[in-house]
Amino acid sequence: MPASAPAVPALRAEHLSKRFSRTVAVDDLSLAVPPGEVFGFLGPNGAGKSTTIRLVLGLLRPSGGHVEVFGVPAHDVGRAHRQLAHVPADVALWPALTGRECLDLLAAVGPGTDLAYRAELVERFALDPDRRARTYSTGNRQKVALVAAFATRAPLLVLDEPTSGLDPLMEREFRRCVTEAAARGQTVFLSSHQLAEVEAVCSRVGILRQGRLVEVAGLHELRRLRRSEISVTLARPAAAGAGLTGVDGVADLRWTSPLELTMTLAGPPAPVLRALAGLDVVALDVREPSLEELFLDFYGDDRSTGAEVRA
Incomplete structure (x- = not known):
């Protein structure tokens, strides 16, 4: 076939x-x-x-x-x-209509609406659909647009x-x-x-x-494109370097006390885990960068303009 x-x-x-x-x-x-x-x-x-x-x-x-x-x-x-259905950043509604009338109008011009699901969403978003749109706060206007969009079959x-x-x-x-x-x-x-x-x-x-x-x-x-932070706590002091110097991917190795060290890791963790196996480790914390940190990494350095990536 x-x-x-x-x-x-x-x-x-x-x-x-x-x-x-x-x-x-x-x-x-x-x-x-x-x-x-x-x-x-x-x-x-x-x-x-x-x-x-x-x-x-x-x-x-x-x-x-x-x-x-x-x-x-x-x-x-x-x-x-x-x-498609669209929710804008700043929702404008018909001020003289109620929220329910706005929902009905949006349903009439869209690609179809699941009315039972819409009724459920009105409850979940705690929307009073019988108030005039002119009385709605920014958040309530946003709720109307979200309910209309999520209830659509678009x-x-x-x-x-x-x-x-x-x-x-x-x-x-x-x-x-x-x-x-x-x-x-x-x-x-x-x-x-x-x-x-x-x-x-x-x-x-x-x-x-x-x-x-x-x-x-x-x-x-x-996340794999960025470094992870590793914090290690030992039961007893280790020799300087402790077999971690020169391990693939390890950078910024710092002893914050005789029993605590931190490092950053780029790449797979296996090499550093093998090196740590020879130490008396009592606690190990690996922190991946959040999306916010990745985002700031792109915009925090004007030299890093990057190239377009197609997907």
């Missing part, structure tokens, strides 16, 4: 660029997000995240390259938007800073909803500066700097 054709990416950008006069907002960005993936899109303010999303939504025309939603050109808004959810204005309990509900969407086979494209949020729900991340992708990788792969 012939091999099955590869799945069409939920989102594909090829050499995507956007310029505003002399400002380059998105610079030769190439990216593919397969169906069913939760993809995190990271970058500081001004990195080009929102411009990229506007290009995906067909709200802007690219200066170069193109972007597709399930194979449909993004500028074909009528067809492309049958495949195969792609494009979420741009979706938890702004939510309290920690509602942020936890948001993460549960992302997990449930992925379990249903929906693709989630999550643009966020809340790194703990991305770390909790995403399988891969892309890091944007000055309009260019400097990294696209899974979380575990990203």
Whole structure:
């Protein structure tokens, strides 16, 4: 039997660029997000995240390259938007309508809504749907948009800073909803500066700097690109160096007391573990870098511009 054709990416950008006069907002960005993936899109303010999303939504025309939603050109808004739901960073609702009327209107223009699941989400997000939208706080307007998006049957959810204005309990509900969407086979494209949020729900991340992708990788792969910190406590003092000097991957070896040492490790841990086997170790702590530390590593050194990574 012939091999099955590869799945069409939920989102594909090829050499995507956007310029505003002399400002380059998105610079030769190439990216593919397969169906069913939760993809995190990271970058500081001004990195080009929102411009990229506007290009995906067909709200802007690219200066170069193109972007597709399930194979449909993004500028074909009528067809492309049958495949997606969007939550903006700043939600604007119809002020004279109630929350329920806003939800009904959004359901009527979208690709279909699971009404039973929507009712469940209204309860989970503690939303009062019978208040006028003009009386809603920023967080409540955000809840309306999130409930509408998660209840939709759209195969792609494009979420741009979706938890702004939510309290920690509602942020936890948001993460549960992302997990449930992925379990249903929906693709989630999550643009966020809340790194703990991305770390909790995403399988891969892309890091944007000055309009260019400097990294696209899974979380575990990203961590392997950086050093881990190892702290060791001994039962009795060891000789200086203690067989650790020159071990592959070990750097910044420091004795903080006669019984405690720290080091950084790049690469696999086996060589350093073999070296530590000859010591009387009573405690060993290995700390991997958080996503926030990886993020700061990209933006904390102006010399490290990186090169675009395609995925």
